[in-house]
Amino acid sequence: MALSARSRQILGVLVAALVGVVLVLAGLxxxxxxxxxxxxxxxxxxxxxxxxxxxxxxxxxxxxxxxxxxxxxxxxxxxxxxxxxxxxxxxxxxxxxxxxxxxxxxxxxxxxxxxxxxxxTTGPTWWLVVFGLVVLVASPWLVRPSGPARAAAPVDTATRRGASAPVIALVVGVLVLLGMSASILTSRTQGSLALRCTQRCDVGGGSCMPGSEMVLTLAPGEHEVRVFNPDEPASPIVHRVAVVRGQVTHFECAR
Missing domain, CATH: 2.30.29 (PH-domain like)
Structure with a gap:
């Protein structure tokens, strides 16, 4: 159902006001x-x-x-x-x-x-606050109706219908099936490395921060886990951890 010109204007004012609020908060x-x-x-x-x-x-x-x-x-x-x-x-x-x-x-x-x-010290950014306030206050005047409201459709015009429920259910089912198939294939060809981190550690392009846990899906074989070394920050402690196909390998990142 198409929105009326008045409804579109109100929606535009709300969006402009929201932008103004975001700018003010960012500036503060x-x-x-x-x-x-x-x-x-x-x-x-x-x-x-x-x-x-x-x-x-x-x-x-x-x-x-x-x-x-x-x-x-x-x-x-x-x-x-x-x-x-x-x-x-x-x-x-x-x-x-x-x-x-x-x-x-x-x-x-x-x-x-x-x-x-x-x-x-960084911030506040006062020019951003002022700009946001201007947008917020002027939002009713910034958004104008874009033109006359659309003419109502003739009574005898056939109503267009969207996709039927069976089609939607079929599409959802196919997507779920594809997801399950991909998950099963990954579990049979890849392995998992579960990290528990009391020190920061890096694996490939990922990082596990202290106090957190992370599970990575990796190819079978040995992988390099670099644990942060506070005594020599530029020289992490390197461990070689073996990942087995179809299994979860647990490793604690600690000194």
């Missing part, structure tokens, strides 16, 4: 990371401005840090990644590459003992 996002050498602790706050959640991190729990850069639609972006003793990562100071690099230099100097304190 704020993150703050501070470390004090005298107190031997760091604090990390993140969330909407005025409603941030804060947690304290012992200074000696941070064993390594690095700078990551990536391309985005807004241009080149960067972030400092802090790594704790279990391999868990905490991104700090996500911003454009120049600003993020300056944040990294400040943090690096602190962790090298060259500074007594450091603070990295």
């Amino acid at each position: 996002d704020r993150a703050d990371f501070r470390c004090d050498r005298a107190a031997a602790t760091c604090s990390h706050s993140a969330g909407l401005w005025g409603f941030e959640r804060t947690r304290d991190i012992p200074l000696d729990a941070i064993v390594d840090h690095r700078f990551d850069g990536h391309d985005s639609r807004a241009g080149r972006r960067g972030v400092t990644v802090l790594i704790d003793a279990s391999g868990r990562e905490l991104p700090v100071g996500l911003a454009d590459e120049a600003t993020a690099r300056a944040h990294y230099d400040d943090l690096h100097a602190f962790f090298q003992g060259q500074r007594s304190a450091v603070a990295v």
